[in-house]
Amino acid sequence: MRHGKLIYKILEALQDSAETTIDLLTIFTLPYSESYKRIRSLRYGSPKFKTNWAEEYLKNQQFYSLLNRLKNQGFIKKEKENKKTIWSITRKGLEKLKILKKKNKKILINYPKEKSDKLIIVIFDIPEKERHKRNWLRSVLASLDFKFLQQSVWIGKTKIPEEFLNDLRNKKMLDYVHIFKVSKSGTINKI
Numbered sequence: 001m002r003h004g005k006l007i008y009k010i011l012e013a014l015q016d017s018a019e020t021t022i023d024l025l026t027i028f029t030l031p032y033s034e035s036y037k038r039i040r041s042l043r044y045g046s047p048k049f050k051t052n053w054a055e056e057y058l059k060n061q062q063f064y065s066l067l068n069r070l071k072n073q074g075f076i077k078k079e080k081e082n083k084k085t086i087w088s089i090t091r092k093g094l095e096k097l098k099i100l101k102k103k104n105k106k107i108l109i110n111y112p113k114e115k116s117d118k119l120i121i122v123i124f125d126i127p128e129k130e131r132h133k134r135n136w137l138r139s140v141l142a143s144l145d146f147k148f149l150q151q152s153v154w155i156g157k158t159k160i161p162e163e164f165l166n167d168l169r170n171k172k173m174l175d176y177v178h179i180f181k182v183s184k185s186g187t188i189n190k191i
Contacts, residue, residue: 005132006066007075011097014076014089111161113144119182122146122154126176133173140164 067087070076075093079086089097122141126134138148144164146156160179168174 007070008097008100010067010070011075011089011093011100014087015094015097018088111140111144111164114159114161116157116159116181118157120146120156120158120160121149121180121182122156122160122177123180124152124173124177126152126173133171133176136171137173137177 067076067078070093071078073092074090075096076087077090079088124134124137126137138154141148141154141156144156144158144161146154146158148154168177
């Protein structure tokens with residue numbers, strides 16, 4: 001499916017929105033001290049899905065076309081409320097999302113993790129037209145316990161597996177990725 005990743009993101013965003021709404025309603029009904037703790041965990045917890053990927057689709061109406069296709073397939077529904085359009089995920093959409101999540105987990109390769117006594121820095125500059133490769137690389141680095149210092153600069157103390165280097169070569173990404181082993185961390189905080 002050509003738009004498989006986009007469909008996954010739309011369904012996931014709608015589900016995240018529903019979960020956030022439930023969290024907020026729960027927070028409003030709790031005593032102050034408990035609600036304060038919960039709201040801080042929402043604010044400083046894991047980053048939520050960002051919708052900046054949709055800007056290009058909004059410009060040329062492909063985004064709305066895809067939403068209507070998902071609606072016609074029964075994955076999402078559209079409702080009008082006070083002159084606003086509200087899109088939400090359906091039961092069939094939740095089932096589709098579960099299937100897509102399972103597929104995405106299978107795609108991610110689990111490389112062996114071996115601790116390193118040296119700090120390793122991975123820097124990359126992958127062109128926008130190959131965004132899927134950039135997303136794959138970030139997922140792999142996160143699974144290897146690397147942390148991002150900046151969007152394209154990741155640091156960690158896990159040895160780089162040979163299988164990972166082979167995959168970089170097979171995906172024709174070696175020109176975009178640079179890996180350094182550092183003996184002194186300088187101003188970088190301890191990991």
